[in-house]
Structure formats: structure tokens, C-alpha cells
Amino acid sequence: MKSGAAIATILVSPALAGTIFGVGMILGLIPSNLVFVSLQANSGILPIVAGIAASVVGTLVWGIQAHQRRALDGAIAVERRSQLEARRRFVHRLNHELKNPLTAMRAGLANLAAGGLDADGSLGTVGEQVDRLSRLVDDLRKLADLETHGMECEPVDVVGLVREVAEMVRAEPGRSCRSAQLHIQEIPWEPGPVRGDRDLLLLAIYNLLDNALKFSPAESPVEIRVVEDGTWTTVEVADAGTGIAAYDIPHVAEELYRGRGAQAVEGSGLGLALVERVASLHDGSLIVRSRSGKGTVATLRLPLHNS
Amino acid sequence: MKILLADDEQAITTELVPFLRRSGFEVQVAHDGEETLRKVQSLRPDVLVLDIVMPLLDGREVCRRLRTSSNWTPVIMLTHVGSAGERAMSLEEGADDYLNKPFDPFELVARIKAVLRRGAPRTQSIAAAHRLSSGDLAxxxxxxxxxRGKREIALTGKGFAVLEYLMLHHxxxxxxxRLLDEIWGWDYPAATRAVDVRIAEIRRVLGEDVEHPSYLETIVGEGYRFVGTVDIAG
Known part of the structure; x- marks a missing residue:
């Protein structure tokens, strides 16, 4: 129900209006702060009482419903946290179990190469695949490290960091032609520092920009936007790439998750998981919005140093 | 040079032993913590390559017992979980160096040679010391x-860890x-800038002259070297 319709009803019959407000609030359609309108628009004591009574009942029921909704949301959040924990434990065990076989395989490959047993060049291929698995295990360790690593806590100039990351990426082989356009809030002031670990934040911003470049065509631009709203500094990295399918979005920050559109691009499926972990360590957040075929915006929100 | 390789994983010892032998070392194997302690006493290896996860006694306990009994055989610990905390703990137990599994076997040989270059310690190795000094830096x-002297100098946690690592590998x-991998726990190519930032911090705090450094030397294209001598401070 729209509030305009509700106010029109009040002018006709305050009692009916009170009842409608009550029912509306029971159904969760009308916020309780509209109750005062019914008090201003009545013309008799009984309709007032009836209206207020219905409103009070409605508010109570609405409150109970809101409580139930919060409880349900809470239960879903707890369940989600527990699923994430179980997933992390599994990834941790998988990582652990892969280490010994990979160590033996790397030494075995070195022995085979030294023995001149690589007649058809297969050792090179196997070696590359073992290296790939080793990198995956290494990336999983990096994620695990974030859980235990002592974090530096100092004021970090995010704008400086974004400029540094843009320069770093430009200096990488094959990326000199890619342009990352910076849009930094300047008026009336530049975004202030955030409190946190400079290196982790650098890594997070690097991963966002790296992803944007990886998942967009070479000729398309990438934008990095930095704004501050007095409480948060927000870094947005936007690309005009392939985008992420709607059903992949809720999972993009899960370890090892590779969306269907990401299969063709080399990567471990850990980049956004790492960014999400860094964001949460800083009491911030990562939000990913995307449209298939249009592009993706990754938003990293970090609390300002003095907020 | 004699290496004692302690790892309960048969596949690893089967592959590493011939590799290390071909690299010029004499290699013996132990499969659990107790056997490792016995063989360190009987074989007197020049280096002990010690896996952390082993039956009977784990690698950390082996290292702790060796150091408690004043045995300073150089130890390279093979870490499993590989978290920064575990690696730091390995050094605190008195290991001279550590490598994360799965490692490149050539890297293991490089580490063994580096440990051997430092010379066989007759007393406590600097890796096991609580306090290190170099000139008036401690x-x-x-x-x-x-x-610096009696004055405390302010370093960030990372800055301290870099200085400590370079002093231990003076x-x-x-x-x-390598610094990224060992201290930060990641080694993205682009993140090497993070190391430069910490090196700059240490130099600033120590008041180093980059052209004529007393402590930290830049080897262009390669990395950094701690040039001062490092002693165990009382």
C-alpha cells in the first residue's frame, strides 16, 4: 500500500484508517512512523481510540513479525557462516593432503629429468601441471595465512595505493596498452586514509584490477573510482567485460569457485575470496554487481581512519 | 657432507634421497621423531632436514630437544600447514631455516648449501638466539x-620481521x-613493492646512507643483503 492512498483513506474515516493501518502493519506494508498521520486527520474521540488501538496492535504485531524476520535472517546468516566454515575446513584439509604428494612428484620429476628420460617431452607437460597444482596449494596457504597473520594497523592512503597499483599493473608484461582510468574524488577534498594493513589492501586492490583486466577485452577501458562519504572510503573497479551470470554472483568470493564465464581465463578462483577476506579483516565489505555481456563493478568499502 | 633427511612419507624420501645424492650429499633417512634423535647422535649429520609432521615425536619437538641438549646441528624444517605463524614458530624452536611443502627440490639444495656456508656452529646458532646484535643495532x-645502543627504535611488525630475517641470513x-613468501606469505610478482616499502622504512629508522650502507645493501636485480656481522647478544 502506498502512503498517499493511506492518507486519502484517513480523510474519509479515521477509524477505518486506524484499522487499515493496523492491518497494513500486521502485513508489514506500512511502517509504524506513519501512525502520527492518523492522529492529525481525525474528527471524533471514538474513531481516535479505535484508530490508536488498531495502530498499537498493528505496531505490536509488526514488531513481533520484524523480530521473527530478524531471527530468520540471523538463522540464515548462522547457517551460511557454518557452511563457509565447513568449506574452509575442507579446503584446508585438501590443501594439507596435496602437499606431500606434490613434494614427492617435484623431486621425482627432477630425478627423471636428470636421468635423461624425457624422450618425448612429456616431462615438461607433467612439470607444468605439477607447478600449476603447487601454485594452487600455495594460493590456498595465502588464504589460510590471512586467518592467522598479525595485521599491521596504520593509517593507509588508499588514493596513493590505488595510483600505485595502477602503475604496477601498467608495468606488467602485455599490459602496457591497457588503460585504467582513475576517477578520484577531489572536491571538496580527497578521500582520507583508512586504518589497516597497507600490504593487504594493496593486494586486494591489485586483485580487483587484475580481475577487471583479465575478464575484459584488451581494447576496453577499466575504471577505478575512489570516493569518501565521511564514514567509508569506497574503491570501485569497473570493467566492460563479459560480466558474471546472476547465479554465479553469490558464489564469486568462495574459495576455488570459478564461474562459467571464467573457465576460459587462467586463474585459481581465489582472487575475490582473498579480497573478501581482506575486506572483512578491515571491517569493510566487498560487493560485486554484474550484468552478463555488459561488465562488472566490484566495490570495496573500507571504514575511514577517524570514523 | 652428510644430510639426515627425516620424513615419514615414503614417496618423499624415495625421490629426495637420489636427488640429494646427485647434488653431492651423503644422505641418511629417518622415519619418525625418535629415530631422528637417535640418528642425529650416531651419524652426526652436517644438516638435518626435518619434517614437522612425524609419528612418535613431531619435528618441532625433535628440534626443541636437540637445542635443549645443546645440540646445534643446523636444521631446515619442512613446514606443512605453512602459515606464517608456523614458520615463525619453527625459527623460535631453533630451526635455522624452513621450507614450505611442496618445495622445489633445487631450492632445498640451495638452502642446505646456504646453511652449510654459515659454518657448523659449535654453540647456539643465531637462529635459536633470542637477542641478536650487529654493531650498536640489537x-x-x-x-x-x-x-640502537640503549635507545629503542620504532619499527612496524613487518619492518621488524624483514630486519630479523635479513639478520638471520646475514x-x-x-x-x-623470498622475503614476500617467508614473511608476507604471498609472492605475487607485483607485491615486491611491499618489500621495498619496508626496506625503506628500516633504512629510515636506522638512518642508513643508501650509497654507503652499514646494514642493508641493495643488490640490483637480485634483492637485499644484510652486510654487518651478526652476533648473539647477551
Missing amino acids: IDRPSRRAF GEVVARE
């Missing part, structure tokens, strides 16, 4: 504090990637 490892050229 670091207290358990409390993570650094001093004389060696340490690549940025």
Missing part, C-alpha cells in the same frame, strides 16, 4: 623490539620474492 626477538642475497 633486536629482541621474543618481544619484537629493536634498539651475508646472503635474499630476493624480494
